[in-house]
Amino acid sequence: MKIFPFLTVVLGLIVATAHSQNKSIDLGEKYKSNSFITVNRELSQLPDDSRAVGLNAIPGDGLSYLKDISFKKGTVSIELLGENNPGRSFVGFAFNIQNDSTYEVVYFRPFNFVAKEKIRKAHMVQYIYHPEYTWKKLRETRTGEFENEIVNPPDPDQWFKAKIEIGKNTVKVYVEDSENAVLEIERLTEIKSDKIGIWTGFNSSGSFRNLHLETR
Secondary structure: OOOHHHHHHHHHHHHHHHHOEEEEEOHHHHHHOOOEEEEOOOEEEOOOOOOOEEEOOOOOOEEEEEOOOOOOOEEEEEEEEOOOOOOOOOEEEEEOOOOOOOEEEEEEOHHHHHOOOHHHHOOOEEEEEEOOEOHHHHHHHOOOOOEEOOOOOOOOOOOEEEEEEEOOOEEEEEEOOOOOOOEEEEOOOOOOOOOOEEEEOOOOOEEEEEEEEEEO
16 A cells, blocks of 8 residues: 555645635724724724724825734735725735835725726726835836736725735736736835735725735
8 A cells, every 4th residue: 555645745735734824804803903003194993894994095105004914925815995086096905014115015096997098997906116116107117017907897986805916026916806817017126024004095095804815
């Protein structure tokens, strides 16, 4: 009886499981336990949804990151809520947060989900690396590489789900149940931090819930 191949398979599964962990995070509970560090915003728990948190709208970008969660590579799933308010709704997920102003973000412009103009359609989802690579710099110097259209965009005034696959050198973004990535980019920096959080852009509020992490 040959048991060595069987043992090899079992050990391989154990190792794979040890390196891949799933974690569902209740952002409302994290808010109540004071687990966020918030920059240039006020963070609150939504009164009509205890699982969700929101950032208010003031000038400048806003960031709120988790003190007790570590994540570098893997798959992120999160629900976001913006609004159909042109130029005032930018909602996203921040990662590789090195300090209050240095981080990567994948974010959405919900007001462009209903755009009719071709140029605005191409600006639905965006990757940035602040402070060096802002959306403006990327649009001017590397047009079309770091933002894209969503072929079947969600309702801009409703919750929508984003799945973000973060690798060592690449990021892929999926929306709702799309099989194909709506954005696929080469990262503009190396992994330097395991801090993650939620983000809103200039003069934008936003709400977030149902964060799920699969690390690898």
